[in-house]
Amino acid sequence: MASIMTNSAALTALQSLNNTNKQLETTQARISTGYRVATASDNAAYWSIATTMRSDNKANSVVQDALGLGAGKVDTAYTAMNSAIDVVDQIKQKVLLAKTSSADDRAKIQSEIASLQAQLTDNIGGANYAGSNLLQTDSSSTTSTKLTVMTSYNRDSTGKVTTGTLDVLFSKTRLVDSITGTKTGALDKTFTTTGAGAATVSILTLDVSTATLDSTDFDDLMTGVEAGLKSMASGAAELGAAKSRIDMQKSFLSNLSDSIDKGVGALVDADMNKESTRLQALQVQQQLGVQALSIANGSSQSILSLFRG
Known part of the structure; x- marks a missing residue:
């Protein structure tokens, strides 16, 4: 069903892109700091043990x-x-x-x-x-x-x-x-x-x-x-x-x-080899997500053609 009120494809694409951006942010932080667990919010148990040691x-x-x-x-x-x-x-x-x-x-x-x-x-x-x-x-x-x-x-x-x-x-x-x-x-x-x-x-x-x-x-x-x-x-x-x-x-x-x-x-x-590989994969996913969102947003434009004489 085509709807101008709710673009399900765009919502799905947006959720996927947001998730990719969040993972990308985490990976970039790990590469930047060198830590997989830099703060207590990353892993409270490991952070506590590491801080004590x-x-x-x-x-x-x-x-x-x-x-x-x-x-x-x-x-x-x-x-x-x-x-x-x-x-x-x-x-x-x-x-x-x-x-x-x-x-x-x-x-x-x-x-x-x-x-x-x-x-x-x-x-x-x-x-x-x-x-x-x-x-x-x-x-x-x-x-x-x-x-x-x-x-x-x-x-x-x-x-x-x-x-x-x-x-x-x-x-x-x-x-x-x-x-x-x-x-x-x-x-x-x-x-x-x-x-x-x-x-x-x-x-x-x-x-x-x-x-x-x-x-x-x-x-x-x-x-x-x-x-x-x-x-x-x-x-x-x-x-x-x-x-x-x-x-x-x-x-x-x-x-x-x-x-x-x-x-x-x-x-x-952080395992820098693993994180650098993951960074490249997430960057590709981000580009594909942007493209998918663009396509999903563009699909609503096709409805206008139905009203053209």
Whole structure:
């Protein structure tokens, strides 16, 4: 039935064109943003999951920064600790050599030891990173007793958040004690020689040129140096374990961040190959829809021919 009041063909063509335009708009938005789910209205569940995971990834990024800072402090201390151990090893050799040397030779050996002691002081003083020196700390402090490095950000199914930490105790890495009283550092902790040249010294203050030193005194000096080396080895082990843990955690968080990004991408990213193909198809449909609407609108014009004489 031909009607001038209702053009069914035109209405159908218009509905089809509107639907095509809507799909085209959606596809163009996906291509423009790169997202299949850009807002909550696109897919509320996926958008919510993606938003939460992105937030967690930002928190993991902060943890990675904290690990980087902690790694710098621990690596600096670890390098200085190993250097200090090498220097103390040399002092140990010099003390052993001095035991059976003449007074003149002992004076020369002491000159070398003094240079090594100065080197130790320089190495430890220079082991500073971002205001922290793990080798030179105050044993009397009750507020600064350890280096705490944040290692993880954890959120359980109820939303409760906890953070993992790694602690490096200053008491295990202290080589020089900045306290003004009795010192506990591995290098400035005192020990006593019990021979004829009895004295109270530390690795940083021992002097093999003293004329009264006998065999017992040198044995005591060697014992003191060995005790210092043992403490330093324990400190190096503490720093080495912390360094290894931090390095592994940094690698884990990097991989975890990549995995979360991939998971979020699988939920919300647009398939650009698919969308570009769909765009071309919709553009053709749009052109055909416009043409169909034009034909449908033109059909009513044919009714006029019925009234022409």
